[in-house]
Each structure stands twice: as C-alpha cells, then as structure tokens.
Amino acid sequence: MSRPLYSWGCYPHAPQTAHVCSWRSEVEALRDGVVATHGSTLPYGNGRSYGDSCLAASDQVLHIPAMDRFIRVDWQQGTVQAEAGVTLAEILAIAIPQGWFLSVTPGTQFATLGGAIANDVHGKNHHLRGTFGKHVHSFGLLRHGQELLTCSPTENTELYAASIGGLGLTGVIIWAKIQLMPIRSCQIDSTVVRFDNLAGFFALSAELDHQHEYSVAWIDCLAKGAKTGRGVFIIGDHACYGSLEVDERQKLHVPLTPPVSLINNLSLRAFNEAYWRMHPATRARKWSSYEPFFYPLDRILHWNRIYGRKGFQQYQCVIPDAVAEVAMRELLAAIADSGQGSFLAVLKRCGNIISPGLLSFPLPGTSLALDFPHTADLAALFLRLDAIVHEAGGRLYPAKDAHMSGSDFRQAYPAWEQLEALRDPSLMSRFWKRVTA
Amino acid sequence: MKKVLIIGATSSIATACARLWAEQGNEFFLVARNNEKLEQTAADLRARGAKAVTLHNMEATDFAAHPAMLASCLGSLQQIDIALIAHGTLPDQKACEQDVGMALQEFSNNGTSVIALMTLLANQFERQHCGTLAVISSVAGDRGRPSNYLYGTAKAAVSTFCEGLRARLFKVGVHVIDIRPGFVDTPMTQGLPLPAALVAKPEQVAHRIVKGIEHKVDVLYTPGFWALIMTIIKSIPGVIFKRINI
Numbered sequence: 001m002s003r004p005l006y007s008w009g010c011y012p013h014a015p016q017t018a019h020v021c022s023w024r025s026e027v028e029a030l031r032d033g034v035v036a037t038h039g040s041t042l043p044y045g046n047g048r049s050y051g052d053s054c055l056a057a058s059d060q061v062l063h064i065p066a067m068d069r070f071i072r073v074d075w076q077q078g079t080v081q082a083e084a085g086v087t088l089a090e091i092l093a094i095a096i097p098q099g100w101f102l103s104v105t106p107g108t109q110f111a112t113l114g115g116a117i118a119n120d121v122h123g124k125n126h127h128l129r130g131t132f133g134k135h136v137h138s139f140g141l142l143r144h145g146q147e148l149l150t151c152s153p154t155e156n157t158e159l160y161a162a163s164i165g166g167l168g169l170t171g172v173i174i175w176a177k178i179q180l181m182p183i184r185s186c187q188i189d190s191t192v193v194r195f196d197n198l199a200g201f202f203a204l205s206a207e208l209d210h211q212h213e214y215s216v217a218w219i220d221c222l223a224k225g226a227k228t229g230r231g232v233f234i235i236g237d238h239a240c241y242g243s244l245e246v247d248e249r250q251k252l253h254v255p256l257t258p259p260v261s262l263i264n265n266l267s268l269r270a271f272n273e274a275y276w277r278m279h280p281a282t283r284a285r286k287w288s289s290y291e292p293f294f295y296p297l298d299r300i301l302h303w304n305r306i307y308g309r310k311g312f313q314q315y316q317c318v319i320p321d322a323v324a325e326v327a328m329r330e331l332l333a334a335i336a337d338s339g340q341g342s343f344l345a346v347l348k349r350c351g352n353i354i355s356p357g358l359l360s361f362p363l364p365g366t367s368l369a370l371d372f373p374h375t376a377d378l379a380a381l382f383l384r385l386d387a388i389v390h391e392a393g394g395r396l397y398p399a400k401d402a403h404m405s406g407s408d409f410r411q412a413y414p415a416w417e418q419l420e421a422l423r424d425p426s427l428m429s430r431f432w433k434r435v436t437a
Numbered sequence: 438m439k440k441v442l443i444i445g446a447t448s449s450i451a452t453a454c455a456r457l458w459a460e461q462g463n464e465f466f467l468v469a470r471n472n473e474k475l476e477q478t479a480a481d482l483r484a485r486g487a488k489a490v491t492l493h494n495m496e497a498t499d500f501a502a503h504p505a506m507l508a509s510c511l512g513s514l515q516q517i518d519i520a521l522i523a524h525g526t527l528p529d530q531k532a533c534e535q536d537v538g539m540a541l542q543e544f545s546n547n548g549t550s551v552i553a554l555m556t557l558l559a560n561q562f563e564r565q566h567c568g569t570l571a572v573i574s575s576v577a578g579d580r581g582r583p584s585n586y587l588y589g590t591a592k593a594a595v596s597t598f599c600e601g602l603r604a605r606l607f608k609v610g611v612h613v614i615d616i617r618p619g620f621v622d623t624p625m626t627q628g629l630p631l632p633a634a635l636v637a638k639p640e641q642v643a644h645r646i647v648k649g650i651e652h653k654v655d656v657l658y659t660p661g662f663w664a665l666i667m668t669i670i671k672s673i674p675g676v677i678f679k680r681i682n683i
Contacts, residue, residue: 003633022449022624023474066449066624069477070484082484094485 005061008304009050010311011374011402014430016044016055018063024083024174027062027142031172031426034060035144040428043168045112046087049119050314051402053167053431062172064114071175075100079137081177084114089298091180092290093246100180101238101290103135107346109295114173119399120165120357122350124214124236124294129181130353131360133164139176144426148174153356162422164357167398169423169432185242188214188293190286191235194279198229198332202325205233205349205366213237214293216348220272221332221341221370228332231347232279236293247291251298254305261308261373263342271343297344307373312342313402315385316361316369318350319394324366327392331368331385338381345370358415361397369400379403398431409435438488439463440514444497444554445524447474449623450573452481453643454521459487466510468493469524489513497524497550498542503557511561519650520558521571522551527625533587540587548591552598559602562611569612569650572599576617576658579667582683592617596656603655612653618642619663 004015019034019041021027034041037060044054044061055061067085074080075098080091088102089109095101106121115121120133129135138152141159149171151160163170191208195201201217209215212235219231297303304312319327328347335341345368352364372378382403389396395412396404410416420436441458443451446467455465459482469475472494479490491513495506510517528543551572562568577585578592596615603613620626620636642659649657658664670683 020624020627024477025473069481071477071480073484080484 005044005047005063006311007051007054007402008048009313009371009374009402010304010307010309011313012052012055012430013311014052014055014059016059016061018044018061020063020066021085022066024067027067027172027174031062031142031144034058034062035426040426042427042429043084043114043118043172045085045115045118046110048108048111048115050312050400051398051431052434053119053398053401053429054115055430057428057430057433064172065112067174070094072177078180078182079177080180081175082113083175084112084117084139084173086113087111088113088116091178095180096183096186096246096290097244099182099184099244101183101186103179103181104129104132105294106132107295108298109291110298113176113178114168117164117173117176118166118168120355120360121399122362124216124348126353126362127209127215127349127351128213128353130351131165131355131357131362132178133355133357133360134353135179136164136356137177137179139163140174141171142174143171143424159422161356162358162419164355165359165361166357166419166422167359167429167432169419169427169429171424171427183238183244185239186244186247186290187239187242187287188236188290189239190214190237190288190293191283192232192279192286193283194230194232194276194281196230197227198325198329201229201231201233201347208233208235209349211235216346218275219332219345219347219368220276221335221345222269222272222339223276224333224336228329228336229347230276231345232276239287242287247289249291249299252300254300254302257305258308261310261312262306263312263371263373265339268341268343275343307371310374312371312373313378313382314369314371314400315382316367316397316400317385317389317394318361318363318365318367318397319389319392320363320365323392327388327394328366328368330388334381334384334388335370338377340372340375340377340381342371342373358419359398359413361395361399363395365394367397369397398435401431404435406435406437439518440466440516442466442468442510442514442517442520442558444468444495444520444522445573447471447478448523448525448625449639450618450621450642450646451521451523452478453639454523454646455482455487456485457643457647458519459483459485462486462488464488464514465490466493466514467491468495468506468510470494470496497554498545500550500553503553507557507561516565517558517561517568519569519571520562521573522554522558523573524550525573525625527629528585528588530583530585530587543587544591546591547588548594551591551595555595555598555602559606562606563609566610569614569653570602570606571614571616571646571650573616573618574599576619576663576667578617580670580678584682612650614650614654615656616646616649616659617656617663617667618659619666 038058042056533540599615
C-alpha cells in the first residue's frame with residue numbers, strides 16, 4: 001500500500017520500502033525482521049535529507065514518523081522528551097503557547113527530532129548557539145544485540161558523540177530530550193538590507209551577526225563581475241512584544257511532479273533580478289510571525305517537485321574563515337559561469353561553538369548552500385566546486401550530499417573511522433557505503 | 438471542558454482524535470488492552486494539553502468486564518460528553534471462511550463487542566440527557582464484498598444498530614454518530630495492497646470526526662469523497678455486483 005520513499009532531492013532515484021514503526025517496543029523486532037531478510041536497514045524520518053544519506057543500502061528503511069508521541073514536558077525548565085518521529089513543527093505547536101522555542105531550528109519544521117540529531121542540523125543562530133546537538137540532553141539508542149541505551153554527556157558518552165551527526169548509523173534513536181529556549185513572543189523583529197557584492201556581505205556579517213540572534217543572507221548566484229555575490233542580508237531577533245500563538249496559515253501545495261524542471265536559466269535570472277531589486281538598499285525593519293522568517297518554503301508542500309522528475313541536488317559547503325571570502329568568490333564565479341543554480345542560494349557565517357557531534361558539519365567560517373536541478377552538466381560543475389572547497393580546507397554537508405568523493409569525505413571528516421567503529425552493523429546507508437568504500 | 442471516554446484508545450484514529458481534544462484541555466478516560474501502549478498514549482496527551490487522563494485495561498470482547506469499566510469511568514469523569522468506540526481488528530477473510538471459531542471471534546471483535554458497549558453506554562446517556570456516542574464502523578459495511586464480507590457484516594450490524602439507537606436517543610437529546618472511514622494508513626492496514634491515492638492519514642480522518650461530532654452529523658464518511666464512492670457502489674445492481682470483484 002505505502003508509496004515508496006525518496007530523499008528530498010529525489011536524486012539518486014532509489015525507491016525505499018517503508019517498514020513502519022508505530023510503537024517503541026516494536027522497533028527491535030521490526031528491525032531484526034528486516035535485517036534477517038535484507039541484510040541491513042536504516043532509520044528514515046520525514047525524508048528531508050537531500051541526497052542519499054537517508055537512503056538504506058538495502059533500500060529497506062525503518063519508517064519512524066508514526067512514533068510521534070511526547071513522553072514528558074517540563075515547562076519550568078523548558079525541556080521536551082519525545083519519540084524520535086515527532087516533528088519540529090509539533091514541538092513548536094506545544095512549546096510556543098508556553099513561551100518556549102527550539103534553541104536551534106533548521107530551514108524546515110518538518111524534520112523529525114531523530115533526523116535533527118542524526119544530521120546535527122544548524123540554523124540562522126549558529127554563531128550564537130551552535131548546532132542542534134548542543135541542546136540535546138539525552139536520547140535512547142537501540143543497537144543490535146543491546147538493551148536500549150541512554151546516551152548523554154555523562155552516559156555512554158562515545159555513542160552520544162557519535163550519534164549526533166551520526167547519520168542514523170550508530171543505532172535507532174528511539175526518543176530524545178532536548179532543551180528549548182525561552183521567548184517572550186512568537187514574532188520576529190527583523191531587518192533586511194540588500195548588498196551589492198560579496199564584500200558587502202562580509203562587512204554586514206562582521207558588523208551585525210554578534211548583535212543579533214539570527215542572521216542569514218540570500219544571494220543571487222548568477223550575478224557576475226562586480227556584482228558577484230550581491231544579495232539580501234536578513235537579521236532577526238525574537239520580539240519582546242507580541243503573542244504566543246502557533247502559526248497555522250494555510251499551506252499551498254505542488255500537486256504533481258512536472259516532467260521537466262520549472263527552474264531554468266531564464267526563469268532563474270528573471271527571478272533573481274526581481275528579488276534583489278525588491279529589497280531596500282537601506283535597512284528596513286519588519287515585524288513578522290516566525291513561520292515566514294524561519295520556514296518560508298514550508299508554506300509550499302512538496303516544493304521539491306518543481307525540479308521535475310529528475311530531481312535536484314543541493315550543494316552546501318562551509319569554508320574556514322581565513323580563506324572564506326576568496327573561496328566564495330571563486331565558487332560564485334564558477335557557478336555564475338555555468339549559468340546553473342537556483343533562487344534558493346543561502347550564505348551564512350557559522351560561529352565557533354563546537355558541537356558534541358563527531359561528524360558535525362559546521363566549522364568557524366562561511367557556509368554556502370544552493371540547489372541545482374539535476375542535469376548531465378552538473379557533474380562537471382560539482383567537480384570544479386569540489387576542487388575549490390578542497391583547496392580552501394572546507395567541507396560538504398552529508399545531509400545534503402549525493403555526489404562527494406570518498407577521499408574528499410574521509411579527509412574532511414577524519415573522525416569517520418571512529419563513527420565506523422561505533423556503527424551498528426545492522427545499519428547501512430547508501431551514502432556511507434559510497435564514501436567509505 | 439469536555440469529558441471524553443475512548444474505547445480502543447491506542448488505535449491510530451482514536452489517538453489522532455484524542456490529540457485534537459487534548460489541545461482543547463479536555464479530560465480523558467482511555468480504555469485499551471495493552472497497558473504499555475495506554476501509558477505511552479496518556480503521556481502524549483498530557484504533554485499536548487489534556488487536563489487529566491485516566492487509564493483502564495480491558496479486553497473489548499470480555500463482556501463481563503464492561504459494567505466495571507463504565508463504573509470506573511463515571512467514578513473519574515462523573516459524566517461522559519463524548520464516548521468514542523474505536524476498537525477493532527481486520528480479519529483474514531480467507532482464514533475465516535475455513536474456521537467458524539475464528540469467524541465468530543472476529544465478528545465479536547468488530548460487531549458484538551461494539552453492540553454490547555453501545556447498549557451499556559446508551560442507558561448512561563439516556564440518564565444524562567446529553568452527550569455524543571461516536572462509533573467507528575466502516576465503508577466496508579455498506580456492501581458485502583467477497584474480499585472482506587465478514588468484517589463488512591460486523592460493521593453493517595454496528596451501523597444498523599447506530600441508526601436505531603440514534604432514533605431512540607434523539608428524543609432525549611443525545612446524539613449518535615456513525616463514522617465510516619475509508620482506507621486509512623494505520624497499523625491495521627499495513628501491508629495491504631490498497632490504492633495509495635485513496636489512503637488517508639489518521640490525522641485527516643480525525644479532523645473530520647471531531648468536526649462531525651461538533652456538528653452532530655448522523656453518518657460521516659471520511660475522507661468525504663467516500664460518500665460519493667459508496668453511493669456509486671451501493672447503486673450497482675446485485676446481478677452485476679456478484680460478477681465483479683471489488
């Protein structure tokens with residue numbers, strides 16, 4: 001009955017068969033059954049990873065979202081303990097009216113709690129609060145042949161570190177307890193201003209990041225020459241005055257997958273030009289609800305379908321501070337040259353807060369993320385970009401990746417061998433098989 | 438604030454309804470046969486805003502246990518504003534054709550036990566002069582189909598019982614709603630070769646049920662398009678119906 005599952009980018013096109021976990025007590029038997037028949041499996045949340053890190057090597061996944069119960073909430077301390085399939089949206093729905101918000105949120109609220117830990121996601125406040133994993137008190141990890149283990153900074157510490165950003169390979173995360181942060185309202189006071197080039201971004205970032213909770217920039221990836229890296233800088237803080245209400249605006253919907261991508265050079269160039277011009281050249285303040293600020297794309301359900309049946313790939317890298325500006329210039333020049341890219345290009349300064357996770361992606365530097373419709377020409381562009389990232393000592397984000405070479409991965413994440421040693425032998429992803437082979 | 442009794446409280450559709458009622462700060466009495474699942478469901482509802490949750494372990498086909506359950510429920514809720522009967526199983530039709538004992542057991546799971554509980558609850562509601570008795574039957578009860586007519590028969594019995602009881606209790610201000618879900622993505626339907634486009638999420642179904650109860654709908658198809666599908670299926674003449682497999 002159930003439809004096959006894919007990753008968010010629908011590339012690689014590898015349909016996954018879902019084995020649905022409904023109750024905590026049933027996961028072990030279900031996993032053992034799948035492993036006995038198919039060799040290995042992988043926990044799969046809401047499928048918001050872009051590439052192949054959420055795809056099982058056996059194409060048989062343990063489907064976690066039906067395990068979506070809260071276990072314990074404490075509105076004095078601001079902690080939530082819940083099953084791994086609870087989405088961030090569901091946590092916000094009960095936390096906001098009590099005056100709490102996620103300490104760290106990625107760009108979608110439809111990720112699951114388990115997925116947020118396994119990918120050690122980060123958000124617009126990385127420079128102040130680090131990654132999601134930094135706010136995880138503890139979690140329950142089910143490993144082959146072992147009792148359910150509680151992992152925390154003081155218990156099973158090796159597995160705690162390996163599972164944060166561990167891509168679901170160290171065991172099945174059954175539940176987790178996280179720390180929320182207090183808010184006085186659910187509205188965001190934001191300021192937007194456009195900048196003319198990459199130097200403008202770095203100047204604004206240096207001036208504003210440390211003064212504000214959230215900071216991010218959209219950039220026009222097709223602008224060339226003196227305009228390279230022009231974009232819109234956005235900063236925000238939780239407003240002191242407002243309401244504590246859950247945003248429940250009507251969602252739009254992409255009903256079907258068009259045969260070809262709706263994002264092409266022409267539509268993109270027009271959009272980027274218009275979007276950049278739409279924003280003010282001088283700083284303008286706005287007061288808006290949290291949804292449009294954090295999750296603009298969540299309003300359009302299945303937006304990934306606009307890239308057509310071939311799907312798309314996201315390229316997200318982080319470049320260390322010392323060489324960030326030079327490398328970003330090279331990356332953007334290469335992308336503009338190729339004429340490929342998308343309107344979803346995001347530039348963000350990451351801070352120096354160390355994550356407890358072994359394979360956490362961010363490092364002190366600048367992160368660039370953008371989507372590309374999947375075409376035959378993409379491989380050549382990615383090779384060029386990979387070379388620049390490699391040269392600059394940067395790295396790519398496994399949660400977004402479907403292409404990086406094994407040698408680049410192993411060099412950029414030297415702790416991979418520790419993770420491999422702690423990997424639950426019954427779990428294997430297409431990503432892990434690809435980059436460790 | 439409403440006082441809600443749910444029998445079969447750990448089923449997906451019941452849980453999805455309970456979550457919507459929990460957000461409104463209601464009080465619950467949950468009945469199911471698995472204590473661990475009951476406790477996990479209760480913790481979830483408390484976190485989502487339920488004012489109080491009381492648990493009761495009971496096998497729905499243990500008829501002798503029904504009165505004690507009701508007494509315990511009234512002991513903690515005092516009155517019942519909404520009673521939702523949601524328990525059930527999906528029988529293996531082929532196996533039931535070969536095993537009378539199994540067929541009758543399945544009929545009891547889905548039919549007799551529901552009728553027994555409704556009989557008991559009806560008298561309580563009659564005393565109260567208020568409240569809603571909501572029962573989950575199925576679109577399968579609308580027509581006997583070769584692939585699951587035992588299940589369909591039990592559900593048809595429940596639906597007919599609902600209709601009669603509704604007319605009886607209407608006079609005292611109590612509402613009876615017969616909920617007929619189509620295909621829903623729950624553990625009960627896992628592994629069945631159902632057409633994906635027709636399969637609804639429990640949350641979708643629950644929204645419609647909660648609204649239907651508020652608006653005192655008599656017979657509620659959920660999702661709504663099943664009303665149309667079943668109108669068509671019910672209109673197929675018997676001479677044709679016996680020749681096709683749907």
